[in-house]
Amino acid sequence: MQAQAQMPDLSLPCPFEREVILAEKSYYRIGGRTRFFALPDTVRHIGDLLLWNREHRLPLVVMGSGSNMLFSDEPFPGVVISMERMNRMFWLSPDELFCEAGVENTAIAAELLEKGRSGGEWLHLLPGCIGSTIRMNARCFGGEVAAVTASVAVMDLGGRIRWVPGDDVFLGYKQTSLMESREIVLAAVLRFCCSKPSPEIRKAMDCHEKERHDRHHFDFPSCGSTFKNNYDAGRSSGMIFEELGFKGCREGDAKVSEHHANFIFNTGRASSGDVLALAARMRRAAREKAGVDLDLEVECTGLFPGDVLDACGVPYVPAISPECRGWAGLLWSPGEHVHERGAANGFPRTLLQGYLTGYSGKDLVFPPDIGVHVEQLLPLADAAENPGYPFLQWTTLARSGALAGSRVVQKQPGGIPGDFTDGLWNHPVSELFIGSGGAGAGYLEFEMRPSGDWVALRFSGPRMRDPVSGALSAALWEESVQRFLCREGGFGMTFSFGLLRPLIEHGVLSLQCAASLGNECFGLFPWWHPDAEKTDFHQPGRFFRLALR
Numbered sequence: 001m002q003a004q005a006q007m008p009d010l011s012l013p014c015p016f017e018r019e020v021i022l023a024e025k026s027y028y029r030i031g032g033r034t035r036f037f038a039l040p041d042t043v044r045h046i047g048d049l050l051l052w053n054r055e056h057r058l059p060l061v062v063m064g065s066g067s068n069m070l071f072s073d074e075p076f077p078g079v080v081i082s083m084e085r086m087n088r089m090f091w092l093s094p095d096e097l098f099c100e101a102g103v104e105n106t107a108i109a110a111e112l113l114e115k116g117r118s119g120g121e122w123l124h125l126l127p128g129c130i131g132s133t134i135r136m137n138a139r140c141f142g143g144e145v146a147a148v149t150a151s152v153a154v155m156d157l158g159g160r161i162r163w164v165p166g167d168d169v170f171l172g173y174k175q176t177s178l179m180e181s182r183e184i185v186l187a188a189v190l191r192f193c194c195s196k197p198s199p200e201i202r203k204a205m206d207c208h209e210k211e212r213h214d215r216h217h218f219d220f221p222s223c224g225s226t227f228k229n230n231y232d233a234g235r236s237s238g239m240i241f242e243e244l245g246f247k248g249c250r251e252g253d254a255k256v257s258e259h260h261a262n263f264i265f266n267t268g269r270a271s272s273g274d275v276l277a278l279a280a281r282m283r284r285a286a287r288e289k290a291g292v293d294l295d296l297e298v299e300c301t302g303l304f305p306g307d308v309l310d311a312c313g314v315p316y317v318p319a320i321s322p323e324c325r326g327w328a329g330l331l332w333s334p335g336e337h338v339h340e341r342g343a344a345n346g347f348p349r350t351l352l353q354g355y356l357t358g359y360s361g362k363d364l365v366f367p368p369d370i371g372v373h374v375e376q377l378l379p380l381a382d383a384a385e386n387p388g389y390p391f392l393q394w395t396t397l398a399r400s401g402a403l404a405g406s407r408v409v410q411k412q413p414g415g416i417p418g419d420f421t422d423g424l425w426n427h428p429v430s431e432l433f434i435g436s437g438g439a440g441a442g443y444l445e446f447e448m449r450p451s452g453d454w455v456a457l458r459f460s461g462p463r464m465r466d467p468v469s470g471a472l473s474a475a476l477w478e479e480s481v482q483r484f485l486c487r488e489g490g491f492g493m494t495f496s497f498g499l500l501r502p503l504i505e506h507g508v509l510s511l512q513c514a515a516s517l518g519n520e521c522f523g524l525f526p527w528w529h530p531d532a533e534k535t536d537f538h539q540p541g542r543f544f545r546l547a548l549r
C-alpha cells in the first residue's frame with residue numbers, strides 16, 4: 001500500500017475508478033485490488049487508453065463479465081479495462097446483428113427471441129459478454145459462437161482497428177487467433193439466418209436454463225469448466241475427474257462440485273491460491289493416473305507464484321520483481337515490448353480497416369458493405385526526409401453501389417475523371433477527416449465519389465472554414481494529394497507527409513472515416529457512441545487518435 005501511495009496521481013483518458021476490488025467484479029468473487037478500473041464507453045476511449053499506456057507502461061488486462069477469469073489475490077498495479085459500457089446492439093439487416101463487445105450473451109438471446117430469429121438459443125444464461133465469448137470460442141448445448149460470427153472488429157495494442165472475418169479468428173475447439181494476437185475485441189457482426197416462431201425459441205431457451213440449474217451450475221461462484229476437454233482422451237474432463245474421485249474435494253474454500261467434477265466452486269472465501277492448488281492436484285492426477293494432459297480453461301489473471309502457474313500449465317511472463325512470480329493473462333505485462341505482429345510490422349501499415357456503421361444515435365440501417373482502409377505508407381523517419389512522397393493512403397470500396405449517383409462526370413483527357421466541386425456533400429460521398437486530436441483544433445476534410453469527383457477543405461476549428469483555403473481550388477492541393485480509382489470499383493487518395501506534418505503531434509494523428517448517402521443517412525468508422533445528439537462529423541475532438549511509427 002505504501003508503494004502505491006507514493007505513485008504519481010495519474011488519471012486515465014476515459015471514465016475510470018481507482019482501487020477497485022476485483023473480487024466484487026468477477027464471477028468467482030476472487031481477486032485483489034486493482035489500481036485502475038477503466039470503463040470506456042467508446043472505441044475512441046479504448047484507443048486513447050492504449051496510447052496513454054504506451055507512455056505509462058502499466059500492466060494491462062481486458063475483461064468482460066469475468067466469468068472465465070481467476071484474478072490473483074495480490075494487488076494489481078495496473079489497469080483492468082472493463083467492456084461493460086461497450087454494450088450497443090442493433091440490426092444491420094434482417095440477418096445480421098451488430099454487437100459491441102460488452103453486450104451480454106443473455107441479452108443477445110433475448111433480442112433474438114423478440115425478433116423470432118433462431119440460432120442463438122444456447123447463448124441464454126451463458127455467463128459473459130460477446131467479445132470475450134468470441135475470444136474464448138465458447139460453446140454449449142450444440143451451439144458454438146464460431147458458427148454465428150460473421151466478422152469481428154479488433155484493436156491491437158498500437159490502437160489500430162480492423163474487421164476480421166470470423167473464419168480467421170476461430171481456430172478450433174476453444175482456440176482463437178485472439179489468444180495469440182492479444183487484440184481487443186471491440187464488436188462483432190453475428191449472423192442468424194433462420195427464423196422461427198418465438199414460442200419454439202423460448203422453449204429451447206427454457207430447456208437450456210433447466211439443464212444449467214439441474215447441473216447445479218449456479219450453486220456457488222465459479223468459472224464454469226476449469227479445464228478444457230482433451231478429445232484424445234475419449235471422454236470429457238469432467239468424467240475423468242469423476243473417475244478419479246474428485247467430486248467434493250476441497251482446498252480451503254475451493255471445492256469441486258458434487259454434480260460436475262470439472263467445476264471448482266468458491267464456497268465462501270476461497271483464494272486464487274486455493275483454486276489453483278486444487279486445479280494443480282487435479283491436473284497432476286489426470287496425467288499420472290489417467291494418462292491425459294489437460295489445459296486450464298480458466299484464465300489466470302495477474303501476478304502469481306511461478307511454481308503454481310507451472311503446476312497448472314499456465315504460460316506467463318516472469319516478473320522482474322518479486323522473483324519467482326509471473327504475470328499471466330495480460331494484454332501487456334511489465335518488461336514486454338509493445339509489439340506489433342507478423343506482416344503488420346511492415347509498410348504499408350494498416351491504421352484503420354473496416355465497414356462503416358450507421359451513425360450513432362439513430363439505429364439506421366446502413367449498407368454493411370461500405371468499407372474503408374487507411375494505410376501509413378512510409379515510416380515517419382523516411383517520410384520526414386521525403387515530405388513530398390505519398391504518406392497516407394485512404395481507399396473506399398462500396399460494393400452495393402450505395403455511393404453511386406446520378407452526377408454527371410466530366411472526363412479530363414489522360415487524367416483521373418472527376419471535378420473538384422463544392423457542395424459535393426449533397427451527393428452520396430465518402431469522407432475522411434484528418435486532425436490532431438484537439439477538440440477545437442484545425443483539421444482537413446476530403447470527400448470523394450466513385451466517379452472521381454472530389455473536394456478538399458481546410459478547417460481552423462469545428463466547421464470553421466480556413467479563410468486561406470476558402471477559395472475552393474484543386475490547385476491548392478495539387479502537390480500534396482493524389483487521387484486513384486481501383487479496378488474493383490474502389491477509389492481513394494494519397495496524402496503527402498508535408499501536408500499532414502502540422503497535424504502530427506508526438507507521432508499521433510487523428511482520423512475519422514465517414515460517408516453520407518443523402519436522406520439523413522450517415523455512416524462512421526470508427527463508430528461513435530449514441531450519446532451524440534446530432535449527426536455532425538465535424539467534431540475533431542472525437543476523431544480517432546492513432547500512433548504512427
Ligand SMILES: Cc1cc2nc3c(=O)[nH]c(=O)nc-3n(C[C@H](O)[C@H](O)[C@H](O)COP(=O)(O)OP(=O)(O)OC[C@H]3O[C@@H](n4cnc5c(N)ncnc54)[C@H](O)[C@@H]3O)c2cc1C
Binds near residue numbers: 183222
Ligand atoms: C456457471 C458458468 C457456466 C459456464 N458455462 C460455459 C459453457 O457452457 N460453455 C463455455 O464455453 N463456457 C462456459 N462458461 C465460461 C464463460 O461463460 C465463457 O468463457 C464466457 O464466454 C466468458 O465471458 P466473460 O465476459 O465473462 O469473459 P471474461 O471472463 O471477462 O474474459 C475471458 C477472457 O477473455 C478476455 N477478454 C475479455 N474481454 C475481451 C475482449 N473484449 N477482447 C479480447 N479479450 C477479451 C479476458 O482477458 C479473459 O482472458 C461458464 C462460466 C460459468 C461461470
